[in-house]
Amino acid sequence: MTLTDLRYLVALARERHFGHAAERCNVSQPTLSVAIKKLEEELAVTLFERSAADVKITDIGARIVAQAEKVLLEAGQIKELATAGRDPLSGPLKLGVIYTIGPYLLPHLIPRVHAAAPSMPLLIQENYTARLAESLKRGDLDVIVVALPFEEPGIVTQAVYDEPFRVLLPAGHGWESEERIPASRLAEAPLLLLGAGNCFRDQVLEACPLCRPGEGLQRTLEGSSLETIRHMVATGAGITVLPSTAADALPGGNSLLTVRPFTTPEPFRRVALAWRVTYPRSGAIDVIRAAILDSPLAGVKPVGSPGRLG
Amino acid sequence: MTLTDLRYLVALARERHFGHAAERCNVSQPTLSVAIKKLEEELAVTLFERSAADVKITDIGARIVAQAEKVLLEAGQIKELATAGRDPLSGPLKLGVIYTIGPYLLPHLIPRVHAAAPSMPLLIQENYTARLAESLKRGDLDVIVVALPFEEPGIVTQAVYDEPFRVLLPAGHGWESEERIPASRLAEAPLLLLGAGNCFRDQVLEACPLCRPGEGLQRTLEGSSLETIRHMVATGAGITVLPSTAADALPGGNSLLTVRPFTTPEPFRRVALAWRVTYPRSGAIDVIRAAILDSPLAGVKPVGSPGRLG
DNA sequence: CCCATGTATAGTTAAAGCCTATCGCCATCG
DNA sequence: CGATGGCGATAGGCTTTAACTATACATGGG
Structure with missing residues (x-):
């Protein structure tokens, strides 16, 4: 689990579409697809229900996304601290x-x-x-x-x-x-x-x-x-x-x-x-x-x- | 900046010794050394003062370490959420x-x-x-x-x-x-x-x-x-x-x-x-x-x- | 039944992460 | 004062990984 993975996760949760989320993250769709899959394997939970029609986030997925957003927010604070302390x-x-x-x-x-x-x-x-x-x-x-x-x-x-x-x-x-x-x-x-x-x-x-x-x-x-x-x-x-x-x-x-x-x-x-x-x-x-x-x-x-x- | 980097950072802040911190992270001393250096370059701040005698954390370094600990804590919550939701x-x-x-x-x-x-x-x-x-x-x-x-x-x-x-x-x-x-x-x-x-x-x-x-x-x-x-x-x-x-x-x-x-x-x-x-x-x-x-x-x-x- | 859409997989390449070995610095000590 | 030892930085090489392109696969709709 990396911060990049979490960014992908949050993007997908927002877009509910692998292609769009990948675009927003400036990566290819397979990249994001693989990353999410790996994250799901690592956490051993299904974060999204994929179907041809659309992508649905699971209950547990939504909770994890919320937590991931918190992590990214705190991580962003590090950059701000560094900028301020420079x-x-x-x-x-x-x-x-x-x-x-x-x-x-x-x-x-x-x-x-x-x-x-x-x-x-x-x-x-x-x-x-x-x-x-x-x-x-x-x-x-x-x-x-x-x-x-x-x-x-x-x-x-x-x-x-x-x-x-x-x-x-x-x-x-x-x-x-x-x-x-x-x-x-x-x-x-x-x-x-x-x-x-x-x-x-x-x-x-x-x-x-x-x-x-x-x-x-x-x-x-x-x-x-x-x-x-x-x-x-x-x-x-x-x-x-x-x-x-x-x-x-x-x-x-x-x-x-x-x-x-x-x-x-x-x-x-x-x-x-x-x-x-x-x-x-x-x-x-x-x-x-x-x-x-x-x-x-x-x-x-x-x-x-x-x-x-x- | 990755979660691994932050773990290295926190370990070094605790140990004040590259070798010991590396050992605690189960990596070699050069690995940790390079990682910290890269982190410092990325953030464009000096996090530690190195000298032969010892390693001192800088003022801004201490603040960033505190924030890094928060990030790692929140990231850990993701695993707990996953375990609970499994x-x-x-x-x-x-x-x-x-x-x-x-x-x-x-x-x-x-x-x-x-x-x-x-x-x-x-x-x-x-x-x-x-x-x-x-x-x-x-x-x-x-x-x-x-x-x-x-x-x-x-x-x-x-x-x-x-x-x-x-x-x-x-x-x-x-x-x-x-x-x-x-x-x-x-x-x-x-x-x-x-x-x-x-x-x-x-x-x-x-x-x-x-x-x-x-x-x-x-x-x-x-x-x-x-x-x-x-x-x-x-x-x-x-x-x-x-x-x-x-x-x-x-x-x-x-x-x-x-x-x-x-x-x-x-x-x-x-x-x-x-x-x-x-x-x-x-x-x-x-x-x-x-x-x-x-x-x-x-x-x-x-x-x-x-x-x-x- | 084929087409459009969307995701997953395969294969490849570039980068990154890590290791071992070694250097260089400095402080201590005989 | 030179030898020694501890410690961090650097170099070179290997393995892993994360990214890409191309393509396969699944599904719902015309």
Whole structure:
């Protein structure tokens, strides 16, 4: 029993004439005749009473035809589902973002994605890089926004923008007079850092090789956020390093805080999109990337498409 | 897209492993692999994300699988319908009976059929032979009970029993002293007959060649019934001829009426079943025939199966 | 009794469905 | 870092099937 057989069956039930039904199905009369016969044999019931005068459907035949129509209807729904789902911009996209990007990117990103792809709602999760990577591989997420380096088997990564780091000082700090701060001097200060697991912490430490967590006056804030650290800096608990998108987007005229760039070469992090190589909705990823680049992110430099990294 | 494809699809969605899904479908892994690929091409959507680690179903894939399951479920219902409908004794049987048999046969027939085939309700229609024949050919009836001769193209007829005719006299009639009445004498009497269209009328006239409707004292009762005629005989309006099943089943001890057989050779009519040659539920017909023969019909002689007439 | 109509059958061909064998990819492990 | 093993994709060949054309067969009507 195939869907074709059922189509023949329904056509014959409608036409009550093998020739006409065959014509309607664009097949020859013997084709339809044989198909119906086979179907009757398979089901071991007589579906039609044939006679020279006309074709009559049996009682059981009528019931089976009704059911066959239901089957064909449901099968047709599959095609419709496929047509509707063919657009990569239709259906929800599960997006993951690391903690140190989410708060500064998402307010810009979300409305832009919604404008570009209204029927693609974003399901957003913020987490550490490692957790996001896991979810991505499991399929709980479709795309993630992370900082490089990020390499996972089966995952492709595409750099989107670089963002420089900034030094955040409490108002009145001695370094306020400096235009730019050399990274090496961070070792001198009480540096507030995020806890382990935040990639940004590692990147700051990498930018300032002399800083060693646990040594000197640096303090690590486990399970905290850049926002918390910023408030601590404002209270004079120390200084910190922020990505430009977090530092430059300070509420205008915050007199308690001062932002200073690093001396060149500025330390920076490269932010990238990542997804499974097998992920089929590349169009959706393009929309995300475009929306990120369209966002007014302070201090960032877009990384051209040639800069795609594997 | 075939039902087989959908089965593969559902299996793969369940197993998330081409090899295992193939095994469950009793096909080789390449077979399933190719089938899924073709399905994806046909629908122009990616249903699964394949990777070395595992197989993930896409969002749209999951929706299509759900729909495919619905299709397969409905298709399975067809088989169940067929199985249920395979029994010829299941489902209603549309039975037609001529007016001059129905009242005497059906009270016996119906309970017997119900006992033999409880799931085969009888839908009964009483009418003239010509009307029954028309309905039978149209398919509005499945089987009819008529008196022979009855020949129609595409219709097979099987004799079931012969029933002799009887003379019905009002009590006190001059012929009451006779044990048997010769058919020829009917011409002498005021003979009450059914109207044209009732085959029994023609059979009586055939049995009594000297009787001519409209001549002598015979009266024709258009649109009437044997019961009405019987009551008229009881009031002395004339005499009549009845089939034995109608005559001998008189309410016991009806002192107003007298029944007399004809002299041999008794005139009789042959009652038969008829159905379309194409009618598939021969088992149902057998039940009807058996139920008729099992009925206590006064005076009838069963016609052996060899007596089947074309 | 032949003809018209309609379905079933025969015979053939093209396609499809399936199998075995093998490739290629990737992740894991010694 | 190369070997290994699991897994899906691909290739080639075979069998089945579904389609066609031509024709036989059945039946009701002129």
